[in-house]
Amino acid sequence: MFEDILAIKREIMHTFDKIAGDYSSKRRKPWPEIKLVHGRRVLDAGCGPGRNSKYFLDVGSDVFSVDISIEMLRIARKMIPDAELVQCDITSLPFKNNAFDCILLVATLHHVPSKPERLKTLKEIFRVTSCGGEVLITVWSVFQPRFLKKIPRMALDRILGRVKELWDTYIPWGREKRYYHLFSRRELVGLVKKAGFYEITIHEEGIFPRNHVVIARKGVENGETC
Numbered sequence: 001m002f003e004d005i006l007a008i009k010r011e012i013m014h015t016f017d018k019i020a021g022d023y024s025s026k027r028r029k030p031w032p033e034i035k036l037v038h039g040r041r042v043l044d045a046g047c048g049p050g051r052n053s054k055y056f057l058d059v060g061s062d063v064f065s066v067d068i069s070i071e072m073l074r075i076a077r078k079m080i081p082d083a084e085l086v087q088c089d090i091t092s093l094p095f096k097n098n099a100f101d102c103i104l105l106v107a108t109l110h111h112v113p114s115k116p117e118r119l120k121t122l123k124e125i126f127r128v129t130s131c132g133g134e135v136l137i138t139v140w141s142v143f144q145p146r147f148l149k150k151i152p153r154m155a156l157d158r159i160l161g162r163v164k165e166l167w168d169t170y171i172p173w174g175r176e177k178r179y180y181h182l183f184s185r186r187e188l189v190g191l192v193k194k195a196g197f198y199e200i201t202i203h204e205e206g207i208f209p210r211n212h213v214v215i216a217r218k219g220v221e222n223g224e225t226c
Helices: 002-026 032-036 051-058 070-079 115-128 151-159 185-194
Strands: 041-045 062-067 084-087 100-106 129-140 168-173 176-181 199-202 211-217
Touching (some): 002 168, 051 100, 100 115, 151 168
Parallel strands (some): 041 062, 041 100
Antiparallel strands (some): 168 176, 199 211
């Protein structure tokens, strides 16, 4: 199982290295939801070419941008030269406890293979979030209109062992395919709570949103401090 996870992670890294140039040319605008959170010291976890990091740099935040893809970071260096760039696996962040008062996990968690690894990621995010800090998390929804017709096929893929978990799938980008784990709202909120976050706000529109968007806060619960 562990070797399978490592293989998928390597595959994800190589895929994003290959598509980095094309991806950055087509994904230039920051996510609108990032304006829902604020911070003086910001971590962009899974920064890609740096479009969301740039917004926080422009408003005066200190920004640390991490990604598994070195090619994405090379492009980010041109877009966000004032950010601190780090190549790493977000399941093991090279930062001290309580280091950031704002963390972006935008369109990243759904690329992490296996539920234990996704929980490990969120626990790492919790660890480096300061007391009172905010975390913005966005993931693709399995029940968005574009995937509704594919649900029986995804279920069959799991039954036949073509994927490791239900709602795992591969989405093409040109000739390449990117690994995704598609989420239900319940699954996402459950993982965020299990990681330790006590205050969770859902920001999404419609019955079948394309993305599940939550803001989680690290703070006081039942009289205990962070």
